[in-house]
Amino acid sequence: MNDAATPLPPGAQLLGREWLGFDESGHALIRFQAQLDFTxxxxxxxxGFLAAMLDSATGICALAALTSELTVVTRSLDTRFLKPASVGPIIARARVTERTERDMVVHAELVDAEGIIVADATAQLRILAKK
Known part of the structure; x- marks a missing residue:
């Protein structure tokens, strides 16, 4: 999975999304840039911007776990806002927690520049064949 290899959708561009890869524990890492316009x-x-970051992160994490013939759509996103988030970089850590042939569950958290978790979410995703 590499955002640089394909054109970013407009929403991902707005959020400043950048795929960073996987950490040593297997979490997908995605950086977002929280803009002054998001305050x-x-x-x-x-x-709403934090929820969009979480939705994007869970989707990208899911796509990284699938073959190129498959895609996902979000069925639900259970989001918690834990601390106020400031303008600047926000890192998402996401991991697939459940998977069947048709469905996937991905958990993600957003971490600010001080290392504080500001929000988290669990996404229920439907796996689909690309058209």
Missing amino acids: NRHGTIQG
Whole structure:
């Protein structure tokens, strides 16, 4: 899986998504860039942008585990906002936790520049053949 090998979709471009690879524990690592334009009235990143990062991270993690003939769509995204997030880089750590022939469950967390988990999510994904 390498975002650099294919054109990024507009949403991924907006979020500043960059595929970093896998860490030693097998988690997919994806960097996002939280922009000033993503802030709410409190000066922190609005939850919808964090949810979009988590949705993107869980999907990319799932795709990394599949063959090129398959894709996934998100069926549900159970998201928790744990701490306020600031403008700047945010790293997603994602891992497939369950998989059947038709479905996949992926858990992801967003970590800020200080190493604090600011949000996490569990995604239920449907595996589909590419058209």
